[in-house]
Amino acid sequence: xxxxxxxxxxxxxxxxxxxxxxxxxxxxxxxxxxxxxxxxxxxxxxxxxxxxxxxxxxxxxxxxxxxxxxxxxxxxxxxxxxxxxxxxxxxxxxxxxxxxxxxxxxxxxxxxxxxxxxxxxxxxxxxxxxxxxxxxxxxxxxxxxxxxxxxxxxxxxxxxxxxxxxxxxxxxxxxxxxxxxxxxxxxxxxxxxxxxxxxxxxxxxxxxxxxxxxxxxxxxxxxxxxxxxxxxxxxxxxxxxxxxxxxxxxxxxxxxxxxxxxxxxxxxxxxxxxxxxxxxxxxxxxxxxxxxxxxxxxxxxxxxxxxxxxxxxxxxxxxxxxxxxxxxxxxxxxxxxxxxxxxxxxxxxxxxxxxxxxxxxxxxxxxxxxxxxxxxxxxxxxxxxxxxxxxxxx
Amino acid sequence: xxxxxxxxxxxxxxxxxxxxxxxxxxxxxxxxxxxxxxxxxxxxxxxxxxxxxxxxxxxxxxxxxxxxxxxxxxxxxxxxxxxxxxxxxxxxxxxxxxxxxxxxxxxxxxxxxxxxxxxxxxxxxxxxxxxxxxxxxxxxxxxxxxxxxxxxxxxxxxxxxxxxxxxxxxxxxxxxxxxxxxxxxxxxxxxxxxxxxxxxxxxxxxxxxxxxxxxxxxxxxxxxxxxxxxxxxxxxxxxxxxxxxxxxxxxxxxxxxxxxxxxxxxxxxxxxxxxxxxxxxxxxxxxxxxxxxxxxxxxx
Numbered sequence: 001x002x003x004x005x006x007x008x009x010x011x012x013x014x015x016x017x018x019x020x021x022x023x024x025x026x027x028x029x030x031x032x033x034x035x036x037x038x039x040x041x042x043x044x045x046x047x048x049x050x051x052x053x054x055x056x057x058x059x060x061x062x063x064x065x066x067x068x069x070x071x072x073x074x075x076x077x078x079x080x081x082x083x084x085x086x087x088x089x090x091x092x093x094x095x096x097x098x099x100x101x102x103x104x105x106x107x108x109x110x111x112x113x114x115x116x117x118x119x120x121x122x123x124x125x126x127x128x129x130x131x132x133x134x135x136x137x138x139x140x141x142x143x144x145x146x147x148x149x150x151x152x153x154x155x156x157x158x159x160x161x162x163x164x165x166x167x168x169x170x171x172x173x174x175x176x177x178x179x180x181x182x183x184x185x186x187x188x189x190x191x192x193x194x195x196x197x198x199x200x201x202x203x204x205x206x207x208x209x210x211x212x213x214x215x216x217x218x219x220x221x222x223x224x225x226x227x228x229x230x231x232x233x234x235x236x237x238x239x240x241x242x243x244x245x246x247x248x249x250x251x252x253x254x255x256x257x258x259x260x261x262x263x264x265x266x267x268x269x270x271x272x273x274x275x276x277x278x279x280x281x282x283x284x285x286x287x288x289x290x291x292x293x294x295x296x297x298x299x300x301x302x303x304x305x306x307x308x309x310x311x312x313x314x315x316x317x318x319x320x321x322x323x324x325x326x327x328x329x330x331x332x333x334x335x336x337x338x339x340x341x342x343x344x345x346x347x348x349x350x351x352x353x354x355x356x357x358x359x360x361x362x363x364x365x366x367x368x369x370x371x372x373x374x375x376x377x378x379x380x381x382x383x384x385x386x387x388x389x390x391x392x393x394x
Numbered sequence: 395x396x397x398x399x400x401x402x403x404x405x406x407x408x409x410x411x412x413x414x415x416x417x418x419x420x421x422x423x424x425x426x427x428x429x430x431x432x433x434x435x436x437x438x439x440x441x442x443x444x445x446x447x448x449x450x451x452x453x454x455x456x457x458x459x460x461x462x463x464x465x466x467x468x469x470x471x472x473x474x475x476x477x478x479x480x481x482x483x484x485x486x487x488x489x490x491x492x493x494x495x496x497x498x499x500x501x502x503x504x505x506x507x508x509x510x511x512x513x514x515x516x517x518x519x520x521x522x523x524x525x526x527x528x529x530x531x532x533x534x535x536x537x538x539x540x541x542x543x544x545x546x547x548x549x550x551x552x553x554x555x556x557x558x559x560x561x562x563x564x565x566x567x568x569x570x571x572x573x574x575x576x577x578x579x580x581x582x583x584x585x586x587x588x589x590x591x592x593x594x595x596x597x598x599x600x601x602x603x604x605x606x607x608x609x610x611x612x613x614x615x616x617x618x619x620x621x622x623x624x625x626x627x628x629x630x631x632x633x634x635x636x637x638x639x640x641x642x643x644x645x646x647x648x649x650x651x652x653x654x655x656x657x658x659x660x661x662x663x664x665x666x667x668x669x670x671x672x673x674x675x676x677x678x679x680x681x682x683x684x685x686x687x688x689x690x691x692x693x694x
Contacts, residue, residue, distance in 0.1 A: 033675045038475035039652045042468050045550035046649070047557040093464055138464055138526065259605075262562065293416045294560035348560045350419065 056096060062086040062391045070362075070383035081105045094138065099131040126153045132162075142167045147181075155194075155234075157186045164205075177221070179205035189234035197234075201227030201245075215257040223249045232328075238318055239328050241311065246275040264288040266300075277310030278333065281370065294348035302340040305370040309333040315377040334375035337368025342385075352394060358387040395563070395579040400425050405436045405545055407569035413556065414563035414579035424559040428552040432568065435548045439469075439540040441489070448540060456534030459523065467526045469540060469547065476543075476655045477519045480670075483662035484655060487531070488631040489539035490516045495636075497627055502618035504625070510634035517631045546609055546654035549573040553650075565603075570610060573650040577604040589614075591641035591681050599644075599679055599687065607650035611657035612642030612681075628661045639664035639683055646677040 040046060043057075068080040086100040104126040132147035145164040151157070162181035169175065185199040207221035225247040233239040251270040258265070268284040286300035311326035312333040313319060321327050342360030349355060362383040366374025398413045398421035411428060415421040441448045451460045462470065476484040494505035494513050516535050523530040531538065540547075545568050552566045556575045564575035565584050572586050583604035587597035591614050601608050613626035613636070625636045643660040647653040656676055660667035671678045672691050680688040 033673075034479055035475065035656060035674055036647060036649060036652045038472055038479075039550075039649045039655075042472055042547060042550070042651060043465050044554050045547065045651060047554045290560070290562075292562075294420060348420075350423065 056088065056090055057093075058393045059090055060086070060088040060391060060393050062389055064387065064389045067386045068383065070381065072379045072381055079107050094136045096134045096136075097131070098134075099129065101127070101129045103127050124154060126151060126156075128152070141169075155187065155189050159184050173211040175209045177205060177207040177209070179203075179207075183227075185229070187230050187234065191235060194230060194232070194234035197230035199227060199229030199231065201225060201229075215259065216255065218252070218254045220252040221250070223247075223251075225249070233330060236328070236330065238321055239330065240326050241328055242276065242326055244275070248273045262290040272306075274309070276333065277312075278307050278335075280304060280306035296344075296346040298344040298346070300340075300342050300344070302342075303337065304340075305337040305368070306335060307369075307372065308335040308375055312375070314375055331375070331378045331381070334366065334378055335369050335372065336364050336366045336374045336378070337370055338362060338364035339368065352392055354389075354391045354393075356387075356389040356391070358385065358389070360385040396421070397579070398422060398425065400429070402429050402432075404429075404432050405440070405548075405569065407545075409569060410565075410567045411552065411556075412565045412567075413561055413575070415561055420559060421561065421564075424556045424561055427559070428555045428566070431551050431555060432548045435544055435551070438465075439544045441537070441539055441541070448538060451529055451531065452537045455531035455536040457530075459528035459530035461528050462524075464526070466529075467524075469543060470524050470529060471526075472651070472655075473540075473543060474519070474524075476659060480659040480662060482520065483631060484542070484659045485517055485519045485631040486538045486540065486542060487519050487522065487536055488517045488629060489541065490535070490537050491629045491631070491634055492627075494634070495625070495627070495629060497616040497618050497625075499618070502620055502625075504620050505634075514632065514634040517634075542658055543651060543655060545569055546571050546607075546650040549607065549650040568650075571607070571650050571654055572603065572609070573607040574603045574605050588644045588679060589642070592685070598642075598681060601644070601646055601677070601679075603646070606646060606648045607653045608644060608646050609650055609653035609657050610642055610644040611654070611661045613637070613640070613661075614642070628658070630662060637661050637664055640667065641681040641683060641685065643667060643671075643678060643680045645671065647674075652676070 062085070064084040064086070066080070066082040066084065068078075068082070070077045082102055082104040084100060084102040086098070088096060088098040090096050106124045106126070128149065128151035130147060130149035132145055134143055134145040136143040143166045145162070147162040147164075148160070150159045160181055160183035162179060164177060164179040167176045181203045183201045183203075187194045187197040187199070189195075203223060203225045205221055205223045207219065209217065209219040211217050225245070228244040231241040231243065231245055249270060249272045251268065253266065253268040256265045257263070264287070266284075266286040266288065268282070270282040272280045272282075282302065282304040284300065284302040286298055288296055288298045290296050309328065312328055312330070313321065315329065317329050318327075340360055340362045342358065344356055344358045346354060346356040364381040366376065366378055368374070395414045395416060396418045398415065398418060399410065401408060401410045403409070409432065411425045413421040413425060437443060438446055439448050440446045441452070443449060447462065447466055454460045473484075473486045477486075490513055491510075494509045496503070516533060516537075518536070521532050522538070523532060529538075549566050549568045549571050550573060552568070553573045553575045556564055556566075562576040563579050566573050566575065570589070574584055577583050583602035585600050586603050586608050587600045588608075588610055589612070590596040590598040591612050611628065613624060613628065616627035617624050617636075619625070628637045629635065630637060640661055643657045645653040645656040645660070647656060653676070656671060656674055656678070660671050660678070660680070663670050667680065668688065668691065678690060682688055
């Protein structure tokens with residue numbers, strides 16, 4: 001790409017003799033379809049995301065409202081209301097700033113109390129914000145992002161920063177991502193179990209995105225997380241977890257557009273290996289169908305399956321507990337399978353406004369674990385999300 | 395489905411956008427945004443406006459480099475590739491030849507050989523110093539001109555603007571350069587006729603276009619005749635002389651900018667045009683100097 005443009009300066013071809021020029025290099029020796037490939041680098045000639053190598057020239061403002069509710073047989077557990085705001089603003093041709101704010105209000109039994117609990121209810125809130133600045137160097141073929149975020153609750157404060165570098169290939173059909181982020185968490189539980197505890201972590205990401213054709217794109221990311229500090233749940237009795245954790249995660253996605261039905265198939269797979277002892281596999285599929293009147297409908301399905309953490313103990317609590325050993329009865333660390341089914345209905349409105357309604361239903365069941373039995377004695381767990389996004393681009 | 399149609403004038407010629415959409419308002423707003431973008435491109439690249447990018451670059455010829463934005467750099471880069479792929483015949487600095495070839499002059503006057511030679515010396519994309527950030531024309535009097543790309547580029551952007559607003563049926567015609575946004579409302583392709591090079595209101599052939607673009611380059615757009623011989627506005631940048639091998643060449647490609655530049659390059663390549671067009675993988679139709687129709691190798 002543009003990295004070679006500088007070399008084009010001052011090419012010398014010898015003196016020009018008007019009317020007596022030598023015969024040009026035979027033009028039919030040109031690579032097949034070369035002009036079309038060259039033209040695809042022109043901005044705005046194709047409505048394609050596969051060539052997103054330069055800064056977005058449009059800003060976005062998005063308002064979002066999420067309502068979450070989960071339950072287990074015979075009882076409602078928790079509800080979350082979360083209004084959120086997001087904005088992306090191009091500052092100039094090569095710099096983009098984006099940021100978001102979210103305010104969560106949780107009520108009901110916390111998932112922290114999952115299964116083993118006092119029946120206490122909580123009313124808690126969280127505010128979180130992030131900010132990221134991306135600078136594009138189109139002539140050099142890369143982009144650099146710097147970001148920071150903070151999330152604050154009564155008993156928990158998380159702060160972090162990230163650096164991401166994206167490098168684009170000459171033909172812009174491939175990009176590499178290298179990312180690094182660091183997070184510091186402070187935990188001060190309201191019950192006095194965790195006092196001035198902290199946790200520090202680093203995450204590294206290496207990824208590649210490759211356009212396979214004008215209509216398909218594949219992305220693969222490998223991330224490594226390493227952290228140390230307080231990982232236990234202060235609101236659970238006897239919950240003691242290791243003070244160091246490493247996670248390897250590999251995520252691969254494929255998007256394939258079909259011009260005939262004007263639809264996109266999205267496939268995804270994630271493998272995750274956690275030093276807590278659990279491994280998980282996740283598969284997802286979605287179909288984005290464009291319809292008349294500016295509607296899109298996206299049904300999606302996701303299946304995840306995981307093995308239990310080494311220190312997870314099956315009920316009844318506190319069976320298996322030994323003083324001085326790691327122990328948890330948190331069913332999120334158990335072995336189970338889970339299915340998420342959802343649909344998004346989007347509609348473009350006037351003046352660059354768009355609205356999207358999203359509904360997801362999640363059900364987690366030990367019997368749904370793939371290739372092994374799930375953890376015995378835990379109940380199914382269900383959740384649903386309802387979300388409205390209102391987006392304006394300008 | 396409702397039909398929406400709007401004609402407008404820009405870049406010195408008549409344009410038309412035809413859309414079919416369930417919601418007339420969506421079509422109307424898309425057309426307004428598209429027309430605004432055509433006018434933006436015209437204002438930015440017109441060589442007739444003193445404040446255009448083109449005028450600034452040309453005014454600085456022989457002087458200091460002029461900074462360019464990413465869009466202009468992308469157009470320069472595309473022009474560079476056209477130049478390379480045409481063996482130097484597609485040259486956005488060849489517009490200076492208009493100084494000696496005045497097709498509006500009446501009665502027409504053939505330029506003298508030394509006049510042509512002096513002007514050809516000002517043509518030379520290969521000598522232009524350019525990068526992703528700036529461009530400099532090395533000799534005073536040199537000019538660049540996006541006329542051979544700009545209108546077709548605008549047509550592709552019109553299609554993108556309409557597609558991004560959810561429109562799936564439509565056709566944009568920018569002064570004879572045609573890009574389909576999608577098929578007609580009933581799903582059938584648009585029937586796009588190709589102008590007969592010698593009879594203004596007649597069609598010599600037609601293409602069915604559901605997506606993609608059709609552009610034609612011909613010797614009938616601007617020309618004069620002296621002593622029974624036609625001299626057209628498509629000028630060989632090496633000789634400074636008009637091409638004669640084809641009356642017109644029409645090219646079908648997914649992008650209008652490719653169809654347009656392929657058609658122009660083919661006119662300039664004269665006898666080498668068929669081989670070039672076939673390697674570019676485009677559909678094409680040529681009307682030879684004697685009026686016979688030619689098409690891709692293998693086509694009857």
